[in-house]
Amino acid sequence: MKKTLKITAVVLFVAFVAIQFYRPAKINPPIIAAETLEATTYVPDEVAKILSRSCNDCHTNNSNYPWYSQVAPMSWGIIDHINEGRRELNLSTWAIYDTKRKKHKLEEICEMVTSGEMPHYQYLWIHRDAQLSDDDKKILCDWTDAEKSMLPLT
C-alpha cells in the first residue's frame, strides 16, 4: 500500500514537471496610442479605475501575468481567458472598431456586469478586489449609455 502511494506520488510529480514544457505564448501585443479606448473616448477617472481593477487584465494588451500564470496547468486556463477576452473585447484596439461593434460592445459591457458574468468568476478567486459593487455597476452602465448616445446612428 505504502509503495503504491509512493509510486503514485512519483508519477504525479513527473507528470507535473512534464506539463511545464508545454508553454503557450504569453504576450502583450504592442499598444498603439491612437487605437486605445482613451484615444477617442472620454473615460472618467472612476470608470478608468473600475476597468483597471476588474477588466484590463483580460481586455487590453496590457495584461499582468502573475507568477501562477507561469505554472501549468493554471497557465493554460489563464492564457486562454486572456486571448479569448481580447478577441471578444480589446480596449487597446477600441478606436479601430466600427461604430456598430462599439455600440454592441458598450451594451455588452453593461449587460455582462449587471448579470454578474463579468469579471470572469475565476478571476475573482484570486483578485478579490475586482468584485464590482452595485455602485461600480451603475457607474459603468451610466458611462456606456452616455457613450452609446454619442455615437453616430448606424
Ligand code: HEC
Ligand atoms: C479573467 C479574464 C477576464 C476578466 C478579468 C474580464 N473578462 Fe470579460 N471576457 C473574458 C472572456 C474569456 C470572454 C469571452 C467568453 C465569455 O463571454 O465568457 C469575455 C467576454 C467579455 C465581453 C464580450 C461579450 C460579448 O458577447 O460581446 C464583454 C463585454 C466583457 N467580457 C466585459 C468585461 C468587463 C466589463 C470586465 C470587467 C468588469 C471583464 N469583462 C473582465 C474574460 C475576462
